[in-house]
Amino acid sequence: MVPGAGGAWRKNAVQEAGGFSADTLAEDTDLTLAIRRLGYRVRYDNEAIVDTEVPQHTAALVQQRFRWLFGTLQSAWKYRSVLFRPTYGTLGFIGLPCIWLFQMAVPLVSPAAEISMLAALVAGHWEIVVCYGSALFGLELTAGLLAYALERERPDDLILLPAQRTYYRAVLLYVAGRALVSAIRGAWVEWTKIERSTTSPQPLHSN
Numbered sequence: 001m002v003p004g005a006g007g008a009w010r011k012n013a014v015q016e017a018g019g020f021s022a023d024t025l026a027e028d029t030d031l032t033l034a035i036r037r038l039g040y041r042v043r044y045d046n047e048a049i050v051d052t053e054v055p056q057h058t059a060a061l062v063q064q065r066f067r068w069l070f071g072t073l074q075s076a077w078k079y080r081s082v083l084f085r086p087t088y089g090t091l092g093f094i095g096l097p098c099i100w101l102f103q104m105a106v107p108l109v110s111p112a113a114e115i116s117m118l119a120a121l122v123a124g125h126w127e128i129v130v131c132y133g134s135a136l137f138g139l140e141l142t143a144g145l146l147a148y149a150l151e152r153e154r155p156d157d158l159i160l161l162p163a164q165r166t167y168y169r170a171v172l173l174y175v176a177g178r179a180l181v182s183a184i185r186g187a188w189v190e191w192t193k194i195e196r197s198t199t200s201p202q203p204l205h206s207n
Helices: 011-016 027-037 058-078 090-109 111-122 126-151 156-185
Strands: none
Touching: 011 027, 027 058, 027 090, 058 090, 058 156, 090 111, 090 156, 111 126, 126 156
16 A cells, blocks of 8 residues: 555546545545556555654554554445456455455454463463464564564564564454444544644654
8 A cells, every 4th residue: 555654646647546535534545446456556665764653642543543444444345346356466366355354354363362372271281372372472573573684773672572462462453343343333434633742753864
């Protein structure tokens, strides 16, 4: 997707797609899918640097991620006719299926792992829990170290990985469940923005 915080659009492609739509809460995702459906490609600039203000507390984070997820699901539903259609190539066979799988299915199914872990502990199979938990944590840590190495940055933030697994997974589960319930009920959801702080972050890079 072309991110709203740092994206550039080809004017004629936007015009051909009909411009920005008010059909969803994720207008950047909506427009990206509309343009991709026309056959255009999205390019990623590895050297681009963008500063953006992020949520400062959990309530704001939940509000932001709910709008993102609900709007993304609206967009995926809006373009459901593209699914598994050879005409649309990777958009129909990879892009849209990944939205449904990783944005909704995985967050909702992932608690099964914690339930299985607790069941194993109650049954006295602590060694299985330790083995599985250590392997999963090692995999995530390795992926994180690789990501920081590729960006040539210090991996100091990875010290927060254990807390992130507990905190952020719970946030995603709540947001995914809330978005699914809202979609099933056909609830009206308005576009909201996060509360802005009075401070500006220092630029990531200076000339």
